Amino acid sequence: MMKVGILGATGAVGQKFIRLLQGHPWFEIEALGASERSAGKKYKDAANWIEDVVLPEHIKDTIVKNCEPGEFSNVDFVFSGLDSSVAGDIEKAFAEAGIPVISNAKNYRQDPTVPLLIPEINPDHTDLIKTQSFSKDGKGWIVTNPNCVAVPLSLALKPLFDSFGIEALILTTMQAVSGAGYPGVASLDILGNVVPFISGEEPKVGPETRKLLSTLNEDSLSLPDFDVQATATRVPSINGHMISATVKLENPPADLEELKKAYQNYRNPVAELGLPFSPKALYNLHDNEYYPQPRLHADWENGMQLHLGRLRKADVFDVSFVAMAHNTIRGAAGGAILNAELLTKKGYLK
Ligand SMILES: NC(=O)C1=CN([C@@H]2O[C@H](COP(=O)(O)OP(=O)(O)OC[C@H]3O[C@@H](n4cnc5c(N)ncnc54)[C@H](OP(=O)(O)O)[C@@H]3O)[C@@H](O)[C@H]2O)C=CC1
């Protein structure tokens, strides 16, 4: 068993890590960290537990630590669910101290030496770790998972990108309230309502999607140059970010059957590795035109599946679809755990 620490353990994503790591066959929680507001307290007193399962007994009385590397000397690596206002400095300090960091925060996603990782899309990007110089002995490094919209979007685009090439896309997101953390969006803003803007969200979607779909040559990435126009909205669903997208392709398919085949024939590059958090079926192609729906489908395959619906030839551009995935599982903590599993199989974590 590897011993793991969780930075930002009291937050929405930190709590999801605690929940998802219960009974994990390879990783066990050794240490929990948060701000100085929480440090020194028992976890049950520091965190406002919002998961819909009982707070695990052995976590309740664990004393929360400050997020300082010296307090995490017993761990093999840390997951970070830190607020991005502090994640940059803290994650760097851990990597410099020789502790690998598997992060959810946005701070290092565009660093050219840091893998922005989705195992089913770009598992070879893990080799960028060798180009990092956080710690002299190479033991400390950072790997990030993408924004919770870039995750379902890139998964939905990958088979299209490989089969037909992408020229441009236009998308609108419908993002669940859990994406804003806790307490998040004020109830008077979101109940019975839609808010047509999420601060800072739209500019991340294009660059992260292009990095995920880039090719690793030697020790640097060569990025595709398709344009992305995103509109990010907040809707009153609890979990599951939905995206409506229309895509212009370089070589459009002849018909809908050829389009569907691109998904059906997509070879998941990590399918054979036996990673515990891998969904059995990566893509769920819904034929029912009323699906996918966040409330019905976000939890399928333990929240790790990508749901696709309304797949059709478009009137404007070439292809339209709706994509949906669980934002705090596939788009955050679950995605990070899957990343750690891949990094274990590849020998980066031991
Ligand atoms: N929610 C989502 O769907 C997704 C979130 N993310 C990213 O994950 C991260 C966490 O998000 P979320 O859980 O929603 O945020 P929360 O606000 O719920 O949690 C933030 C965490 O950071 C800790 N923290 C804040 N300030 C400090 C500090 N100065 N030193 C140490 N720890 C500190 C908090 O501790 P304390 O309780 O003591 O204040 C808390 O544990 C963010 O970077 C977010 O952008 C990524 C993908 C999806």
Ligand SMILES: N[C@@H](CC(=O)OP(=O)(O)O)C(=O)O
């Ligand atoms: N901004 C996302 C959640 C998030 O934290 O994104 P990022 O990890 O890119 O900061 C949302 O509101 O749904």
